[in-house]
Amino acid sequence: MSNFEPVYIAGVGMTKFGLYPDRSIKKMVREAVELCLADASARPGDVEGLYFGNVGQGMIEGQSAAPGQIALRPLGFEQAPITNLENGCASSSSALWLAVMQVRAGMADIAMAVGAEKLSTDDVARRDSVFLGGFDVHDREGVFRELARYSEGIESPPVEGSRSAFMDIYGHWTRAHMRDFGSTQEQLATIASKNHWHSTMNPLCQFQRTFTVEEVLAARPLAYPLTVPMCSPYSDGAAATIVCSRRGLEKLGAKGSAVAIRALVQVSGTDRDYRDWERHITKIAADQAYEEAGIGPAEIDFAEVHDATAFGELLNSENLGLVPRGEGGVAAVRGETKLGGRIPINPSGGLESRGHPLGATGLAQVHEIVTQLRGRAGPRQIEAPKLGITENGGGLYGIEEATAVVGIFAAPGE
Amino acid sequence: MSNFEPVYIAGVGMTKFGLYPDRSIKKMVREAVELCLADASARPGDVEGLYFGNVGQGMIEGQSAAPGQIALRPLGFEQAPITNLENGCASSSSALWLAVMQVRAGMADIAMAVGAEKLSTDDVARRDSVFLGGFDVHDREGVFRELARYSEGIESPPVEGSRSAFMDIYGHWTRAHMRDFGSTQEQLATIASKNHWHSTMNPLCQFQRTFTVEEVLAARPLAYPLTVPMCSPYSDGAAATIVCSRRGLEKLGAKGSAVAIRALVQVSGTDRDYRDWERHITKIAADQAYEEAGIGPAEIDFAEVHDATAFGELLNSENLGLVPRGEGGVAAVRGETKLGGRIPINPSGGLESRGHPLGATGLAQVHEIVTQLRGRAGPRQIEAPKLGITENGGGLYGIEEATAVVGIFAAPGE
Numbered sequence: 001m002s003n004f005e006p007v008y009i010a011g012v013g014m015t016k017f018g019l020y021p022d023r024s025i026k027k028m029v030r031e032a033v034e035l036c037l038a039d040a041s042a043r044p045g046d047v048e049g050l051y052f053g054n055v056g057q058g059m060i061e062g063q064s065a066a067p068g069q070i071a072l073r074p075l076g077f078e079q080a081p082i083t084n085l086e087n088g089c090a091s092s093s094s095a096l097w098l099a100v101m102q103v104r105a106g107m108a109d110i111a112m113a114v115g116a117e118k119l120s121t122d123d124v125a126r127r128d129s130v131f132l133g134g135f136d137v138h139d140r141e142g143v144f145r146e147l148a149r150y151s152e153g154i155e156s157p158p159v160e161g162s163r164s165a166f167m168d169i170y171g172h173w174t175r176a177h178m179r180d181f182g183s184t185q186e187q188l189a190t191i192a193s194k195n196h197w198h199s200t201m202n203p204l205c206q207f208q209r210t211f212t213v214e215e216v217l218a219a220r221p222l223a224y225p226l227t228v229p230m231c232s233p234y235s236d237g238a239a240a241t242i243v244c245s246r247r248g249l250e251k252l253g254a255k256g257s258a259v260a261i262r263a264l265v266q267v268s269g270t271d272r273d274y275r276d277w278e279r280h281i282t283k284i285a286a287d288q289a290y291e292e293a294g295i296g297p298a299e300i301d302f303a304e305v306h307d308a309t310a311f312g313e314l315l316n317s318e319n320l321g322l323v324p325r326g327e328g329g330v331a332a333v334r335g336e337t338k339l340g341g342r343i344p345i346n347p348s349g350g351l352e353s354r355g356h357p358l359g360a361t362g363l364a365q366v367h368e369i370v371t372q373l374r375g376r377a378g379p380r381q382i383e384a385p386k387l388g389i390t391e392n393g394g395g396l397y398g399i400e401e402a403t404a405v406v407g408i409f410a411a412p413g414e
Numbered sequence: 415m416s417n418f419e420p421v422y423i424a425g426v427g428m429t430k431f432g433l434y435p436d437r438s439i440k441k442m443v444r445e446a447v448e449l450c451l452a453d454a455s456a457r458p459g460d461v462e463g464l465y466f467g468n469v470g471q472g473m474i475e476g477q478s479a480a481p482g483q484i485a486l487r488p489l490g491f492e493q494a495p496i497t498n499l500e501n502g503c504a505s506s507s508s509a510l511w512l513a514v515m516q517v518r519a520g521m522a523d524i525a526m527a528v529g530a531e532k533l534s535t536d537d538v539a540r541r542d543s544v545f546l547g548g549f550d551v552h553d554r555e556g557v558f559r560e561l562a563r564y565s566e567g568i569e570s571p572p573v574e575g576s577r578s579a580f581m582d583i584y585g586h587w588t589r590a591h592m593r594d595f596g597s598t599q600e601q602l603a604t605i606a607s608k609n610h611w612h613s614t615m616n617p618l619c620q621f622q623r624t625f626t627v628e629e630v631l632a633a634r635p636l637a638y639p640l641t642v643p644m645c646s647p648y649s650d651g652a653a654a655t656i657v658c659s660r661r662g663l664e665k666l667g668a669k670g671s672a673v674a675i676r677a678l679v680q681v682s683g684t685d686r687d688y689r690d691w692e693r694h695i696t697k698i699a700a701d702q703a704y705e706e707a708g709i710g711p712a713e714i715d716f717a718e719v720h721d722a723t724a725f726g727e728l729l730n731s732e733n734l735g736l737v738p739r740g741e742g743g744v745a746a747v748r749g750e751t752k753l754g755g756r757i758p759i760n761p762s763g764g765l766e767s768r769g770h771p772l773g774a775t776g777l778a779q780v781h782e783i784v785t786q787l788r789g790r791a792g793p794r795q796i797e798a799p800k801l802g803i804t805e806n807g808g809g810l811y812g813i814e815e816a817t818a819v820v821g822i823f824a825a826p827g828e
Contacts, residue, residue, distance in 0.1 A: 024552060055479060058472045064547030065469060065502035066809030066816035069682060073811055079698060081680035082817065083508050085499040088479035094497050098512065105518035133478030138438060266495035268483060284493060395480030397487055402480035403496065 007103045008249050008258040009409070010110070011040025012367045014239035017206045017355030019120040025057060028238035029071040029116050032360075036112070036240035041252050044076035047242070048108035051098045052084045053091030053115040054359035056130040060121050071116065086359075088134055088394025089308060090266075091115060092239065093362030093405035097266045099243045109248035115364075116238035117357035124162075127234070130358075131164040135396035143396065147172040150274050150399045153179040156224040163222045166308065167231055169396055171223030174311040178225070180275065180326070183314060185225035187329025189216035191310040192230040192352055194338045199349025201380035204367075206235050206355030230310040235355030239363035241370075256412060259370045262387070263292035263408040269400055282319040282391060285406040289389070290321070293408040297321030300408070301385035302343065302372060304365035306393050307350040313337075316391045317345055320406070339380060347372060347380050362392040362405065373411040386414050421517045422663050422672040423823070424524070425454025426781045428653035431620045431769035433534040439471060442652035443485040443530050446774075450526070450654035455666050458490035461656070462522035465512045466498045467505030467529040468773035470544040474535055485530065500773075502548055502808025503722060504680075505529060506653060507776030507819035511680045513657045523662035529778075530652035531771035538576075541648070544772075545578040549810035557810065561586040564688050564813045567593040570638040577636045580722065581645055583810060585637030588725040592639070594689065594740070597728060599639035601743025603630035605724040606644040606766055608752045613763025615794035618781075620649050620769030644724040649769030653777035655784075670826060673784045676801070677706035677822040683814055696733040696805060699820040703803070704735070707822040711735030714822070715799035716757065716786060718779035720807050721764040727751075730805045731759055734820070753794060761786060761794050776806040776819065787825040800828050 013035025015028050037043065052068025063070065068084045087094040092115025099111040121127050135143050147169060154175035177183050193213045199205040211219075211229045219227040249255050265288040269281035277283070290296055303322060307313035314328035322343050323331040331337060337345040348354050348368035351361060369388040371377050388409050395402030427449025429442050451457065466482025477484065482498045501508040506529025513525035535541050549557045561583060568589035591597050607627045613619040625633075625643045633641040663669050679702040683695035691697070704710055717736060721727035728742035736757050737745040745751060751759040762768050762782035765775060783802040785791050802823050809816030 026552070058547060059476070059478060061551055062473070062543050062547045063551045064473060064544050065500065066548065066811060069809060069811045069816035070550045073682060073816075077682065078684045079681050081508075081511070082501075082682050083499055083512070083680070084501060085497055086479065087496075087498060097495070098497070098515075101512075101515050101519045101521060104521065105515045107515060107518065129476050130478050133472060133476045134480065136484045137475055137477045138440070266497070267493050268487060268491065268496050270492045395483060397480060397483045402483035402487075 005104060006246060007100050007261045008244050009241055009261065009370055010244045010249055010252050010254040010258055011036045011042065011242040012370045013039055014204060014364055014367045015237045016204045017235045017237035017357055019234065020236045021120045023236065025116050025118045026071045028236065029114060030075060032238035032240045033075055033114060036242055040242040040254055042110065042242055046110050046252065047077060047112045048080050049099065049102045049111040050077060050080060050082045051095035051113045052082060053086065053095035054117060055086055055088060055091055056117060056119065056358065059130050059133065060126045072114065087403045089306065089358045090362055090392045090394030090403050090405050091359040093392040094266055094403065096241055096363065096366065097264055097405060100261060100264050103243055103245050109245045109251065110242060112240060112242050113363060114240045115360040115362060117359040118236045119234040119357060120236050131166055134166060146399055151175040159221045159223060161220065167222045167226060170309040170311055171226055174225060177311065177315060183329040185217065186213065187333055188225060188230050188310040188314065189213045191313050191332045192216045194332065195307060195346050195350040195352045196229060198339060198347050198380060199353030201378065202349050202354065205349045205353045206233060207353045226309050230352065232308045232351035232356035235357040237355060237357035237360045239360045239367055241363050241366050257374055258412055259373050260410040260414065261407060262410050263289040265289045265292060266403060266405045268403060269397060271398065274399065277325060280319055281400050282316055282393060282404045285404040286320045289406040289408050300343065300387050300389050302347060302382050303345045303389045304348060304368050305345055305391040307346055307352050308356055310352065313345060313350065320389060320391055344382055347377065347382060365390040365392060369409050373409060386411050419518060420660060421514050421675045422658050423655055423675065423784055424658045424663055424666050424668040424672055425450045425456065425656040426784045427453055428618060428778055428781045429651045430618045431649045431651035431771055433648065434650045435534045437650065439530050439532045440485045442650065443528060444489060446652035446654045447489055447528060450656055454656040454668055456524065456656055460524050460666065461491060461526045462494050463513065463516045463525040464491060464494060464496045465509035465527045466496060467500065467509035468531060469500055469502060469505055470531060470533065470772065473544050473547065474540045486528065501817045503772045504776055504806045504808030504817050504819050505773040507806040508680060508817065510655055510777065510780065511678055511819060514675060514678050517657055517659050523659045523665065524656060526654060526656050527777060528654045529774040529776060531773040532650045533648040533771060534650050545580055548580060560813055565589040573635045573637060575634060581636045581640060584723040584725055585640055588639060591729060597743040599631065600627065601747055602639060602644050602724040602728065603627045605727050605746045606630045608746065609721060609760050609764040609766045610643060612753060612761050612794060613767030615792065616763050616768065619763045619767045620647060621767045640723050644766065646722045646765035646770035649771040651769060651771035651774045653774045653781055655777050655780050671788055672826055673787050674824040674828065675821060676824050677703040679703045679706060680817060680819045682817060683811060685812065688813065691739060694733055695814050696730055696807060696818045699818040700734045703820040703822050714757065714801050714803050716761060716796050717759045717803045718762060718782050719759055719805040721760055721766050722770060724766065727759060727764065734803060734805055758796055761791065761796060779804040779806060783823050787823060800825050
């Protein structure tokens with residue numbers, strides 16, 4: 001059981017993700033934060049600490065130093081500390097981790113995590129630089145040399161056309177798993193097809209259309225074996241979450257719909273051996289989260305995982321213990337991970353369909369978890385879920401993500 | 415009295431600040447962290463959470479997503495969460511605030527804050543963009559229009575030559591204070607001359623030479639009334655601090671030289687009226703810090719404050735209550751704030767002499783406070799100090815800093 005005082009989610013808010021060249025980050029933040037405040041019945045003056053997750057605003061639009069203060073202060077927040085942070089694609093999960101830490105420390109009864117990103121820009125070189133900066137800029141060749149060692153044994157036909165550096169990284173990860181466990185391109189296409197089907201039931205998604213497995217396989221390749229519908233797009237968007245102590249919940253009168261955070265863990269990785277998948281950074285985070293929550297993976301009802309590509313979902317369904325090691329693809333083909341299956345994964349549509357505004361993605365996952373646990377997910381509602389899990393990774397260090405965040409959340413009253 | 419469990423500083427480390435075009439951030443971080451670990455008798459495996467403060471690495475060298483993981487993981491840190499954060503020139507003070515929060519939350523017994531910056535670059539436009547990004551990039555003209563309103567009434571002769579945008583901002587702040595309180599250029603020159611004298615006793619300073627008041631006044635103007643020796647230079651450097659719970663101290667065997675953190679407060683500002691200096695963001699932070707520590711300014715023995723310019727020291731000596739409002743300059747001229755005076759300020763030499771590698775500055779202040787409180791400051795040692803205070807500000811929102819951090823620290827055994 002957890003050693004910590006309970007911390008609750010009192011409210012969530014997010015924009016529809018998409019490409020909004022004419023909307024500033026500030027406008028997107030305003031929408032997400034106002035939805036979140038309304039959902040929690042909170043006013044800006046109630047919030048005692050704010051954490052702003054973002055990756056590219058400095059590099060794309062030149063906003064350094066205080067992007068969170070500049071986006072949040074005009075909404076009426078005064079005096080409460082605002083901290084800007086970045087952990088790659090896990091930035092807003094790290095923001096949530098810090099907000100929870102402030103409540104656990106007794107330094108706030110009510111705190112807010114915010115994530116935002118604007119990747120639509122005419123300056124494509126600047127956007128590319130954000131992804132190229134996601135791993136060691138002093139040794140880019142060395143990083144890809146290590147990745148090539150990690151994935152050696154599976155041939156990779158060269159592909160042409162634009163993509164982010166991370167699609168090449170995901171290609172290496174995928175091929176290493178194909179070699180070690182026999183995973184296939186068809187399995188990945190099944191995951192992508194499933195997530196795009198889920199997205200047709202989620203109006204907040206950037207894309208809402210179905211793809212058959214055959215359509216996914218026939219689409220433009222990005223990095224073998226990944227094709228366009230298996231990969232998350234460039235996206236803009238913002239999301240926010242309010243967390244509370246029990247006293248904070250009482251102050252807001254939000255007890256009825258509060259979702260308890262049973263565990264929230266952030267970790268870095270180890271210098272693991274290439275073949276030692278059991279020491280993957282995300283497996284370490286998941287093991288710690290289960291220990292903190294005092295439960296095992298069999299008790300989890302559904303998951304939102306970091307499918308920046310379909311392979312991210314395949315691998316992390318294994319790292320979270322939701323399927324046995326090496327069987328992430330097989331389980332997906334058996335239908336276990338789709339709505340109505342044994343353990344639905346990414347009922348939201350996931351990053352592949354919902355979109356991936358880097359700094360907002362982690363809290364978009366939390367938005368879906370909370371929506372499902374409250375029973376408000378409409379046509380994509382999972383039947384009476386009690387426990388949901390999130391997994392979010394960011395950056396690259398060595399042969400895996402630089403940071404991983406895993407959270408376990410319980411339905412109101414659970 | 416504080417409501418929080420006590421948190422202690424077990425070790426500090428920093429590089430000499432300067433311009434090191436041939437040293438990477440990674441190398442500077444290694445030096446500061448290894449010094450800090452040795453000072454605390456700690457190994458990397460003891461550290462349960464790390465916070466990496468930096469401002470310009472993304473914009474200057476293109477390192478986004480995970481700069482802290484990339485700099486820190488090779489030093490032997492595994493699994494412990496690493497969080498990258500940015501709060502302008504207060505970034506590493508915010509890193510310390512988060513490290514303390516993790517200990518207070520019971521989520522670590524030993525945590526580390528690290529700050530690093532490399533501003534030496536051939537690409538001057540990129541460096542300039544870091545400073546131009548320190549306030550709202552969507553309304554730069556509006557920001558300077560407000561600052562001009564704030565400072566109206568004191569003529570400002572135009573000056574030529576290169577400087578950062580923040581020297582113009584400091585010019586506006588200074589002129590507003592000259593108008594409201596009669597502060598003078600000579601007072602500012604006295605502060606600069608005093609800090610440069612202090613620097614001759616600190617081998618970690620970027621500059622170690624004296625300036626007479628006349629020399630300071632005769633130097634090249636940057637923004638009226640500020641001249642070059644009144645302003646912090648571009649700098650490279652890194653600094654680190656290890657904080658512990660009482661249990662962490664026992665584990666490290668570091669009790670004898672541990673400095674207690676009596677208060678550490680981070681705040682944002684308010685939409686205060688222009689003339690209402692008493693609601694300055696730093697005054698709010700200082701008032702909260704004194705309340706948290708259960709003491710008043712009269713009990714403070716010395717201070718390290720954010721003299722990005724001499725005016726920063728003048729104003730913040732007032733905001734911290736070390737001198738009466740409006741008398742920061744007069745007190746300096748009376749010699750109250752120099753070594754041997756009533757309340758020495760910036761015995762380290764301050765940002766004006768030590769240098770100002772943005773993301774490292776807050777922890778360099780802590781380095782000086784700890785060195786003095788341990789009685790290890792050599793020729794610049796203050797006589798038996800019991801309590802020291804730090805003040806660090808970052809970014810710009812409205813007419814003042816976007817964030818302010820104030821800390822109060824007690825000598826070993828106090």
